[in-house]
Amino acid sequence: MADTHDTHGFESSPEAVDVRLENFEGPLDLLIHLIKKHEVNVYDIPIALITRQYLETIKLMQELNLDVAGEFVVMAATLIHIKSKMLLPRPETSSTVEGEEEDPRDALVRRLLEHQKFKAAAELLHEREQLRSAQWGRPDERVAAIAGDEYEPELEVDLFSLLTAFQSVVQRAKTRPRVLLPPEQISLEVRIEQLLSRLSETEACGFEDLFSDVSDKGGLIVTFLALLEMIRLKLVRVFQGGSFGPIRVYKRPRPADAPHPIGDPQGT
Numbered sequence: 545m546a547d548t549h550d551t552h553g554f555e556s557s558p559e560a561v562d563v564r565l566e567n568f569e570g571p572l573d574l575l576i577h578l579i580k581k582h583e584v585n586v587y588d589i590p591i592a593l594i595t596r597q598y599l600e601t602i603k604l605m606q607e608l609n610l611d612v613a614g615e616f617v618v619m620a621a622t623l624i625h626i627k628s629k630m631l632l633p634r635p636e637t638s639s640t641v642e643g644e645e646e647d648p649r650d651a652l653v654r655r656l657l658e659h660q661k662f663k664a665a666a667e668l669l670h671e672r673e674q675l676r677s678a679q680w681g682r683p684d685e686r687v688a689a690i691a692g693d694e695y696e697p698e699l700e701v702d703l704f705s706l707l708t709a710f711q712s713v714v715q716r717a718k719t720r721p722r723v724l725l726p727p728e729q730i731s732l733e734v735r736i737e738q739l740l741s742r743l744s745e746t747e748a749c750g751f752e753d754l755f756s757d758v759s760d761k762g763g764l765i766v767t768f769l770a771l772l773e774m775i776r777l778k779l780v781r782v783f784q785g786g787s788f789g790p791i792r793v794y795k796r797p798r799p800a801d802a803p804h805p806i807g808d809p810q811g812t
Contacts, residue, residue, distance in 0.1 A: 569703055571619035572659040574601060577704040579656075581788060586656060589649055591630055595623040601707060608765060610772075626652065701782040701791055703772075706751075709791050710768050713755050717764060730763065735770040740779065743795040751782070751791035778802040 578597050579586055599620060605612050629648040739754060755767050771793070774780045779798055784791045 570613075571598075571616045572656060573663075573702070574598060574616070574704050575619070575652075575656060576660060577702070577708075581708065586653060589653070591623065591627050591649060595620075595627050598623055600711075601704070604707060604711065608769060622652070701784045705784060705788070705791070706768075706771070706782065708788070709751050710764075713752055714761070714764055717755070717759055717761070730766055732766060732770055732773060735766050736774055736779075739767070739770055739774065740795065743780065743793065748792050748794045751793060754793065776803055 575594065575598065578594050578601075579589065582590070582593065582597075584590055584594075602612055602616050602620060605616075626648045742754075743749060754771060755764055758764055758767055771780070771782075775782060777798065779796065779802075781794050781796055782791060783794065
């Protein structure tokens with residue numbers, strides 16, 4: 545009952561505004577993320593598992609008031625359709641040669657492979673641009689260079705990796721002992737100030753550490769939305785050690801071309 549009350553309190557708050565990342569990724573990116581997460585073969589996608597995980601993710605995105613575009617819903621319908629076709633027995637016709645009937649997943653696999661190819665090319669161009677501009681280095685990278693140690697680069701985190709990490713935080717919060725206190729509605733702006741204050745003391749912290757002082761569902765959601773807004777405002781950068789490794793949040797000087805906060809009249 546506590547979860548429902550806390551979530552309702554957050555959703556009815558005027559602070560429950562749309563929070564969007566500028567480079568919001570699409571449904572094919574979410575599918576690729578899930579395929580990598582479960583380490584499955586793209587040519588043999590376990591469609592029931594991936595469909596369930598996909599639907600759970602977009603449900604979480606909707607709960608967080610993220611902008612779930614229509615293309616995400618279309619992909620959900622496509623996955624459900626493929627799943628239903630795979631449950632049906634395949635008809636045997638005289639015109640169908642055994643072994644040549646197309647797998648219901650084949651069209652989706654072709655789209656995923658094509659998307660990965662273009663995304664890899666875009667990432668290569670982005671990496672070259674970063675190398676030319678030498679924009680910004682993380683503290684641990686500079687320390688490693690000075691010490692002469694071999695440095696293992698981290699990857700900048702995408703939205704779906706953050707959502708996966710947040711799901712784990714929410715699940716762990718359910719196992720904590722319940723303390724029955726009146727739910728406190730904290731604004732997005734105040735939560736951002738609190739997180740930035742914490743980062744100013746440590747320069748960087750683990751993703752889960754951001755949630756250490758909250759346990760109710762409303763507080764967890766506001767904290768996650770605050771992190772997304774801090775990323776959008778270019779106040780922090782978030783990196784992950786390898787695929788699905790630990791996530792760390794680094795404070796950064798806000799560049800002059802950073803977006804304005806939501807509701808800021810200067811941003812229009």
